Amino acid sequence: MNLSALTALSPLDGRYEKKLAALRPIASEYGYMRRRVQVEITWFIALSQAGFTEFPALSSDDQGYLLDLVNQFSEADAQSIKDIEKVTNHDVKAVEYWIKDKLKGRAALEAASEFVHFACTSEDINNTSHALQLQAAREQVVLPGLKQVIARLRELAHAHAEVSMLSRTHGQTASPTTVGKELANVVARLQHAVRNIEAVPMRAKMNGAVGNYNAHLSAWPEFDWEAFSRQVIETPAPKGLGLTFQPYSIQIEPHDYMAELFDAVARANTILIDISRDIWGYISLGFFKQKLKDGEIGSSTMPHKVNPIDFENAEGNLGIANALLRHLSEKLPISRWQRDLTDSTVLRNLGVALGYSALAYNSLMVGLNKLELNAETIADDLDNAWEVLAEPIQTVMRRYGVSGAYEALKAVTRGKTVTAADLHGLIESLDIPAEAKTQLLALTPASYIGKAVELAKRI
Numbered sequence: 180m181n182l183s184a185l186t187a188l189s190p191l192d193g194r195y196e197k198k199l200a201a202l203r204p205i206a207s208e209y210g211y212m213r214r215r216v217q218v219e220i221t222w223f224i225a226l227s228q229a230g231f232t233e234f235p236a237l238s239s240d241d242q243g244y245l246l247d248l249v250n251q252f253s254e255a256d257a258q259s260i261k262d263i264e265k266v267t268n269h270d271v272k273a274v275e276y277w278i279k280d281k282l283k284g285r286a287a288l289e290a291a292s293e294f295v296h297f298a299c300t301s302e303d304i305n306n307t308s309h310a311l312q313l314q315a316a317r318e319q320v321v322l323p324g325l326k327q328v329i330a331r332l333r334e335l336a337h338a339h340a341e342v343s344m345l346s347r348t349h350g351q352t353a354s355p356t357t358v359g360k361e362l363a364n365v366v367a368r369l370q371h372a373v374r375n376i377e378a379v380p381m382r383a384k385m386n387g388a389v390g391n392y393n394a395h396l397s398a399w400p401e402f403d404w405e406a407f408s409r410q411v412i413e414t415p416a417p418k419g420l421g422l423t424f425q426p427y428s429i430q431i432e433p434h435d436y437m438a439e440l441f442d443a444v445a446r447a448n449t450i451l452i453d454i455s456r457d458i459w460g461y462i463s464l465g466f467f468k469q470k471l472k473d474g475e476i477g478s479s480t481m482p483h484k485v486n487p488i489d490f491e492n493a494e495g496n497l498g499i500a501n502a503l504l505r506h507l508s509e510k511l512p513i514s515r516w517q518r519d520l521t522d523s524t525v526l527r528n529l530g531v532a533l534g535y536s537a538l539a540y541n542s543l544m545v546g547l548n549k550l551e552l553n554a555e556t557i558a559d560d561l562d563n564a565w566e567v568l569a570e571p572i573q574t575v576m577r578r579y580g581v582s583g584a585y586e587a588l589k590a591v592t593r594g595k596t597v598t599a600a601d602l603h604g605l606i607e608s609l610d611i612p613a614e615a616k617t618q619l620l621a622l623t624p625a626s627y628i629g630k631a632v633e634l635a636k637r638i
Contacts (some may be wrong), residue, residue, distance in 0.1 A: 191534045198541050199534050205315045206530025212260055213252045214308035215274045219296060220245045221420055222303075222385065223278075225411045226294050231399065234294050241288055246417055248281055271301040298394040300387055302518070306432035307383040307412070309526060310422050313440060314381045316533050322376065324540030325447055329369050331547045332454075333638060336362040340635035343625040344466065344557045345564050352564045355628050358466070358552065359635030365454045366638045372447035379440040380423035382432060383412050389517055390428040430518040438508035441532070445504040448497045448536055451543060455494040458546070462487045465556040469549045489546030493539040500535035507532060561624040566597040568622055572606060575619060579611045599623075 180186050187193035204210055224245060227237040237245075248256075256277070264273035275296040282288040282295070296304070340359030345352055385408045387394050395404040409424040425432050461467050469487065507529070511522055569588040576584035591597070591605060606619045 189531065191531065191538070195538050198538055202316060202320045202530060202534055202537055205312055205319065206533060208527075209254055209257045210312055210315075210530075211308060211527075212257045212274065213249070214311045215271065215304050216252055216256075216278065217249045217311065217416075218304050218307045218420065219274060219278055220249055221417070222297070222299065222411060223291075223295055225407070225419070226297055227291065229402070229407060234291050235287070237287060237291075241285060244285065245288070248278070249417075269301075271296075271304050274304070298387060298392075298398065299385065300430060302431045303385040303387065305523075305526075307385065307420055307422065309437075309529065310381040310383045310432075311420065312529065313437070314422070316529075317376065317440070320537050321444060321533060322373065324537050325369065325373055325376075328451070328540055328543050328547070329366055329373070331544060332362050332366045332369070335359070335547065335550070336366055336635050336638055339552060340632050342552065342554060342557065343561060343628050343631075345560050345567070345624065352567055354567055354570055355561060355624050355631075357628055357631040357635055358557070360628075360631035361457075363635045363638040365450065368450045369447060372443065372450055375443040376440065376447065379436055379443060382425040382436040383420065383422040384408075384425040384428040384432045385412060386428060389430055429514065429516070431514055431522060433514075434511035434522065438512050441504040441508040444533070444536060445501045445508070448501050448504070448539070451539065452494050452497045452501075455490040455497070455543065455546075458550070459487050459490045459494075462490075464560070465553055466560075468551045468553050469546075470551055487546070489542045489549065493542040493546065496535045496539040496542065500532055500539060503528060503532035503535065558625065564624050565599050565602055566592040566595070567624055568602055568619075568627060569597075571622060571627060572602065572619055575611065575615055576609060579615065581610060 184193045184196050187196070191199055224237065224242055227234050227242075260270075260273045260277045263276050264270050267273050267276065278295050279292045282292050336359040338359070339362070340357055342358040343355050344358050344361070346354055346356045346361075384390065386392050386405070392404040392408075395402070405426070409426075411419050412422050412424045413419060415421040423436075458467065462469065507525060510525055514522060569592040573584040573588040576587070581587075588605075591601065603620055606616055609616065
């Protein structure tokens with residue numbers, strides 16, 4: 180059976196393949212190989228400029244040729260490396276051999292071919308490649324996806340800032356708010372979550388087999404290899420890798436930054452699960468309708484149904500994403516002594532965890548763009564909940580020292596159907612200033628919204 184969208188084991192490469200086109204070149208096996216080639220070439224060129232007699236500086240023409248191996252890296256190149264790996268049974272060594280083969284026919288490069296992968300352990304190449312993959316995935320997929328959701332929620336918050344709606348706590352009627360303010364709450368949370376994702380440094384090490392520059396110093400004992408390694412890692416591309424130097428490591432980079440990143444993404448995803456469920460509930464209450472699309476079917480037997488499938492899809496995929504992200508953050512910082520291979524197979528699932536996140540962001544955007552406010556239903560819901568005004572009435576009673584204010588309102592409203600007339604009769608009987616009575620009598624559930632409008636517009 181041939182591999183296709185229909186036979187793929189993962190829905191990311193099957194049903195949802197087209198929705199993840201931006202992530203595939205970054206987080207796939209191809210993307211991993213390309214980053215390995217980038218790291219090897221960057222290290223090789225940097226060594227040529229270190230001043231070693233045995234490795235003269237390369238010409239600009241040779242450097243350009245090497246950089247083109249990275250910039251023009253193709254699927255065919257990746258397949259060539261895989262073919263070499265069938266012989267070596269070692270993926271990093273296959274990359275080294277592929278690069279050395281590409282040096283043939285260019286005298287200066289071929290003469291220096293033994294400096295490819297010089298003094299490096301496989302993890303020097305792998306950890307930097309993973310950092311480059313995560314950096315690209317964060318900047319090109321994760322953050323744009325989250326910021327798009329934030330922007331849409333902000334638009335909705337501003338558009339509906341003045342639309343009063345009944346809150347619910349424990350599923351019961353509670354103090355009114357506005358539709359915009361409820362969405363603004365989520366925007367504020369997501370903005371903080373995004374800042375945390377942005378703040379995580381992408382760390383990398385190039386310090387040899389056990390993190391001590393053993394092999395490096397055996398070749399050139401007087402050379403400052405730590406400073407050189409830092410320079411290669413932190414100098415922006417193409418002269419360096421544009422990452423953050425990790426000075427202390429065992430054979431592998433400790434992956435603590437990965438855990439921080441995955442935890443930060445999972446936190447954002449958790450917020451999105453929360454809003455997905457809330458909007459699902461608002462659709463169920465009739466507060467929102469969904470724009471119809473010709474040809475769509477909500478149920479195989481119930482023709483009337485318009486299901487909130489986009490929010491359900493988002494919730495489900497965010498759950499899968501977080502399960503993977505949390506496993507990654509808990510497992511990757513743990514290694515037996517210098518290293519074991521449990522991290523290697525787990526790290527191959529970075530794209531899977533981020534893929535389910537990206538898929539969910541896409542579903543949320545589709546859902547949010549379908550929403551239409553049902554103002555009439557929201558207004559009716561408010562007009563049937565005059566009991567929520569027990570809060571301001573008893574608060575004003577307390578201000579003027581009326582004894583047992585809370586208890587009095589509890590007796591009138593708790594568990595009862597309350598009308599405007601019931602509350603107005605109570606207000607008229609209160610021993611409070613006339614001005615206070617007037618203010619309370621003017622209140623309606625729709626007008627009792629505090630600073631909700633201001634807060635919604637401010638976000």
